Amino acid sequence: MWYVIIDESMKILKANITIDISNGEPQMVEKHRSEWTIENKKKANFDNVARKDILYKILDKSMLSKIKTCITAKEFWEKLTQLCEDNDQTKENKLIVAIQKFDNVKMKPGEIMSEFDERFSNIVCELTTLGKSYSNHKIALK
Incomplete structure (x- = not known):
């Protein structure tokens, strides 16, 4: 889960079978939502869980109002870091x-x-x- 806070939201990928594999590894493309498995849905929800269930619970109202416009957990974390760094x-x-x-x-x-x-x-x-x-x-x- 920390991955979505530090890096970015998880993307659900699949191998692109329409392109020739030249270097031995398939090119990856994003899966359409209709193709997601239950496991894929859980991974995709990590961003919401990290942002809402963890980060929102530890902030007071004044801090929360400063970061409520952030969409992803990564944006949220970067804004918090910026606000809390003390120069x-x-x-x-x-x-x-x-x-x-x-x-x-x-x-x-x-x-x-x-x-x-x-x-x-x-x-x-x-x-x-x-x-x-x-x-x-x-x-x-x-």
Whole structure:
């Protein structure tokens, strides 16, 4: 299954019997869907399984919205790699945004304390991941 993420969607092929074999190996052409066996259908579905059942389940809503236009698992993976690679500029931008979130965090109307605490903890965790930490005193005051 990893093949469809790294390389591309699987193509279901068959030997082309209308062309002479010159080098000892038959030329391969794509099989028409009506010729697919049950095994061929399973292979062809790997892309959907990889993309929907595996990759979609591990992403949060914000990341998912950035890659939802990708059609194949390979496109999906390349976009994720591009979004998650941290060069210095990207890391600095993420840090600035996270600091702004921390500075501006407030309870939303109708939000219960446990929801706010979870949201706030995620912001603090994000900052820590990006190399910024606050003292327990400052976090408690916030």
